Amino acid sequence: MKSLLDQPAEAAVFAQISKMHPDFDRMIVKPLLEVAKLSAASVIDLLHLVLSQDLENFCPDSCLLDARLRLLQPHFVISQVINPLMRFGVKNPYRVIRRCPSLFTAAIMKEDDQTRLLTALSTLNILLTKKDLSSLVKKYPSVLTRSREDLQTTHDYLTRVMGLEGSGEMAGATATPRSVHHTRHSTRLRLVFCPAWRLPLRRTVTRHLLLLLANQWPPSLPHSAQKSQDYIVGQLLTCSPEQFSYWLEYHDEPEGERVEGRAFSAKDVRQFEKICNTLTPEENFIREEEDEDYSDSESDTSDSEYCP
Numbered sequence: 315m316k317s318l319l320d321q322p323a324e325a326a327v328f329a330q331i332s333k334m335h336p337d338f339d340r341m342i343v344k345p346l347l348e349v350a351k352l353s354a355a356s357v358i359d360l361l362h363l364v365l366s367q368d369l370e371n372f373c374p375d376s377c378l379l380d381a382r383l384r385l386l387q388p389h390f391v392i393s394q395v396i397n398p399l400m401r402f403g404v405k406n407p408y409r410v411i412r413r414c415p416s417l418f419t420a421a422i423m424k425e426d427d428q429t430r431l432l433t434a435l436s437t438l439n440i441l442l443t444k445k446d447l448s449s450l451v452k453k454y455p456s457v458l459t460r461s462r463e464d465l466q467t468t469h470d471y472l473t474r475v476m477g478l479e480g481s482g483e484m485a486g487a488t489a490t491p492r493s494v495h496h497t498r499h500s501t502r503l504r505l506v507f508c509p510a511w512r513l514p515l516r517r518t519v520t521r522h523l524l525l526l527l528a529n530q531w532p533p534s535l536p537h538s539a540q541k542s543q544d545y546i547v548g549q550l551l552t553c554s555p556e557q558f559s560y561w562l563e564y565h566d567e568p569e570g571e572r573v574e575g576r577a578f579s580a581k582d583v584r585q586f587e588k589i590c591n592t593l594t595p596e597e598n599f600i601r602e603e604e605d606e607d608y609s610d611s612e613s614d615t616s617d618s619e620y621c622p
Contacts, residue, residue, distance in 0.1 A: 324365040330379060331364075331386075342386050350388035350396070351408060359415035360385065363422075372422045385422065394421040394429065402435040403444045404451050414455035425461060434458040434465060441469045442506070446480050450506040457511045468515055476522055477532075478505040503532070507544045509552050520590040521551050524583065525562075533562055555583035 399407035
């Protein structure tokens with residue numbers, strides 16, 4: 315809190331609020347802790363938003379001070395953040411909020427006639443099973459800060475181009491034209507474990523294309539007793555250029571046999587990424603049904619994301 319009030323602009327806004335509510339702790343902080351059930355850390359995160367000079371970009375109210383005060387009410391937290399999360403089957407919403415304070419911002423941003431948070435939940439509810447939606451939000455809560463178009467484009471690339479699968483396809487759901495397509499391109503990699511949900515799509519496309527052009531997609535990785543295939547492929551999407559070849563050739567034993575012809579230098583990876591950044595926008599990489607087998611994902615049940 316002290317570091318927040320060290321900023322002159324934020325301190326000035328806090329002074330306005332404190333003038334209206336002299337007993338700030340009892341009138342503002344205590345209800346957020348006891349009624350809204352937020353943790354102390356989440357209360358500080360909410361205050362960061364409320365005192366921010368950027369708030370006017372999301373709340374075009376005639377009286378910005380009134381808007382700030384509304385956001386500090388338990389009703390806002392419960393009705394606009396907690397209830398939507400619970401309604402769509404997200405377990406332990408308070409923990410999700412602690413890991414991704416940006417959800418407060420998503421709860422006030424407008425997208426069409428809904429908030430960004432509610433739009434993201436509604437979109438994922440269409441794209442995923444309820445189980446997968448809950449698992450995805452638990453692992454990558456920042457997915458709920460992305461737009462409808464962004465989520466749909468990412469889902470299309472992961473499933474139709476890369477061949478990742480939801481729990482329905484992996485469990486052998488009833489065959490449909492869409493599920494038949496998924497099976498034909500299947501890599502047995504899990505959709506909800508893929509870190510692409512928290513990456514710019516261009517990054518995912520670039521790493522995927524690099525593996526495709528090297529004839530290493532999906533990577534023919536050795537069986538690992540320590541790391542799952544999903545986890546290793548996830549590392550290939552997220553690692554630095556210096557670590558790319560390490561994960562492509564990953565094996566448990568240091569003396570394990572290395573596969574020849576796969577090595578990429580950090581310079582190779584950077585150069586390829588630079589080239590891709592000048593090419594066609596990523597949405598044009600989304601192909602139709604005639605495209606052939608591609609895929610990718612990451613698996614690690616640990617809590618791998620914190621988004622400020």
